[in-house]
Amino acid sequence: MLWASKADIGDDHSAVPTPSANSADAGFARDMTVHHQQAVEMSYIVRDQTDNEEIRRLAYDIAQTQANQRGMLLGWLDLWGLPKSSPDGYMSWMKGGRHVGHEAKAGSLMPGMATNTELARLRGLKGNQAEVFYLQQMYDHHMSGVDMASACVKQCEVETEKKLADSMVQGQQSEMELMTDMLRKRGSEPR
Known part of the structure; x- marks a missing residue:
């Protein structure tokens, strides 16, 4: 077990364990906050690039859910007194050392994350093109998020x-x- 310290809390004086800085708990919290932040960013970008209510509603839901989850994870890191970034790099907490079955593409921080070039491309697209590109990017993003959360x-x-x-x-x-x-309706599919 990777616990750094214990604090007595509550009337029964039960010990509440605090994860260590190199635990899976801390690593997941740190990495998922970064992963979620980009999903929020992509969702706000597409919101401004389309008038399609179905896409705007999905983007809003993703942005709000992931911003709230990000806040919880950052709050736990604060509560635990742990750093918000790892000196060992991203995904080092995962058994096997890296994302199972996925590697980060050149220019992205973690598997499933968009590169700066891809974010710039999304900002430059409008309407159906922005919708398809967003959905494909977010599908990849979610696939890696599911791997990390699992x-x-x-x-x-x-x-x-x-x-x-x-x-x-x-x-x-x-x-x-x-x-x-949604991609099928637009004549496309996940990549």
Whole structure:
């Protein structure tokens, strides 16, 4: 078990463990905050690039959900007194060292994340082209987010964080199904 310290909290003086800086709990919280921040950014970009209410509603839902989850994860890092970035780099907490089955493409921080060039491209597209590109990017983003959250469900030890990670898996898989349908309506598919 990777626990750094314990604090007595509550009337029963039960010990509440604090994850160590190199635990899966801390690593997931740090990495997912970065991953979620880009999903929020992409969602706000597409909101301004289309008038399609279905896309704007999905983008709004993703931005709000992931911003709220990001706040919880950052709050836990603060509560635990742990750094918000890892000196070991991204994904080092995952067993096997890296994202299973996925590698980060050149120019992105983590698997599934868009590069600066791709973000600039999204900003330059309008209407249906912006919608398709956003849906494809977000599908990839969610696929890697599901992998990361599934790893936390298996490796993390803080039960509340495991529950949040499991809800991320369920929610993002559902959104991936919706995005696949939305892409089909636009004559496209996930990449």
